Amino acid sequence: MQKILVARPIFPDVIERLKQYFNVDWNDGDVLEADEFTRRLADCDGALTAGDPVGAAVLAAAPRLRVVSNMAVGYNNFDMNAFNAANVLGTNTPDVLNESTADFGWALMMATARRIAESEHWLRAGHWQKWAYDGFLGTDVYGATLGIVGMGRIGQALARRARGFNMRVIYHNRSRVAPAIEAELNAQYVSKEALLQQADHVVLVLPYTKESHHTIGAAELALMKPTATLTNIARGGIVDDAALVDALRAKRIAAAGLDVYEGEPKLNPALLTVPNVVLTPHIASATESTRRAMANLAADNLIAALGVGPQAGHPPNPINPEVLGKARA
Numbered sequence: 001m002q003k004i005l006v007a008r009p010i011f012p013d014v015i016e017r018l019k020q021y022f023n024v025d026w027n028d029g030d031v032l033e034a035d036e037f038t039r040r041l042a043d044c045d046g047a048l049t050a051g052d053p054v055g056a057a058v059l060a061a062a063p064r065l066r067v068v069s070n071m072a073v074g075y076n077n078f079d080m081n082a083f084n085a086a087n088v089l090g091t092n093t094p095d096v097l098n099e100s101t102a103d104f105g106w107a108l109m110m111a112t113a114r115r116i117a118e119s120e121h122w123l124r125a126g127h128w129q130k131w132a133y134d135g136f137l138g139t140d141v142y143g144a145t146l147g148i149v150g151m152g153r154i155g156q157a158l159a160r161r162a163r164g165f166n167m168r169v170i171y172h173n174r175s176r177v178a179p180a181i182e183a184e185l186n187a188q189y190v191s192k193e194a195l196l197q198q199a200d201h202v203v204l205v206l207p208y209t210k211e212s213h214h215t216i217g218a219a220e221l222a223l224m225k226p227t228a229t230l231t232n233i234a235r236g237g238i239v240d241d242a243a244l245v246d247a248l249r250a251k252r253i254a255a256a257g258l259d260v261y262e263g264e265p266k267l268n269p270a271l272l273t274v275p276n277v278v279l280t281p282h283i284a285s286a287t288e289s290t291r292r293a294m295a296n297l298a299a300d301n302l303i304a305a306l307g308v309g310p311q312a313g314h315p316p317n318p319i320n321p322e323v324l325g326k327a328r329a
């Protein structure tokens with residue numbers, strides 16, 4: 001039987017599925033330190049990860065390893081050059097999380113615009129004595145301009161939600177989406193600068209790469225309207241969190257909603273002291289049904305990539321399909 005490492009706690013019934021095919025080493029505890037992760041992979045044929053970094057050194061120390069299946073759509077934890085050099089397949093879990101993640105992005109944008117977390121904390125602290133005409137004034141969402149940075153599957157799902165809110169939708173992306181999609185979404189392609197200048201609510205949904213590092217820093221925040229909000233459901237590192245803290249403190253923008261952070265699960269401690277930011281712990285895909293779908297898809301990818309099960313040899317979501325069938329290097 002081939003051996004796999006499941007590096008994170010996941011649904012026990014998915015582990016049972018994997019046990020039908022593999023000898024499973026399951027880490028059902030704390031996140032593995034890098035050396036422990038590498039040690040436990042040494043005699044494995046496959047692995048199931050969720051954000052664990054995998055690069056050349058890890059792959060070199062695991063000569064049997066042929067596939068690493070990430071339980072996430074984003075795979076910036078994989079060094080794909082190293083995967084390609086070693087003929088190791090990487091897989092991810094796209095699509096099954098689109099709607100849940102877009103729902104959450106919408107909720108976070110709304111909570112940010114309407115100061116829901118800030119006012120709730122104030123109420124819980126016992127400050128509510130009387131109605132005030134100017135209590136927690138926020139920014140309207142209905143009828144406003146939504147700026148989506150990253151018009152992939154989740155960005156498009158957000159744009160569909162914007163129709164019900166009668167919003168103007170502008171977007172920026174590495175490349176323009178097909179005219180038919182622009183027409184369906186009623187979304188207009190603009191430069192990043194124009195988007196930042198015009199949007200009332202900016203939502204970030206782009207993948208993290210070297211190029212997208214600090215897509216939003218001090219210069220970009222300075223372009224935004226003082227009444228605007230910024231929501232990040234993409235990845236830590238896309239926003240310069242220190243620059244954001246400065247902008248929020250100086251009220252250069254109205255508010256921000258963050259689900260992801262530079263260096264998470266640690267975060268810039270200054271964020272905790274700023275009232276006009278809503279902070280959530282990377283939960284945009286966290287609904288019972290979506291996390292189950294992601295775990296099962298990650299298992300499907302692993303099972304198929306290791307040549308067993310109903311889809312043997314045809315994993316549904318290969319990131320680098322060109323290595324399929326090649327001998328491990």
Ligand code: 8YV
Nearest residue numbers: 050051071072073074097285
């Ligand atoms: C994951 C995510 O839960 O899919 C992604 O890219 O950010 C989340 O849905 C998280 O990355 C853990 O792997």
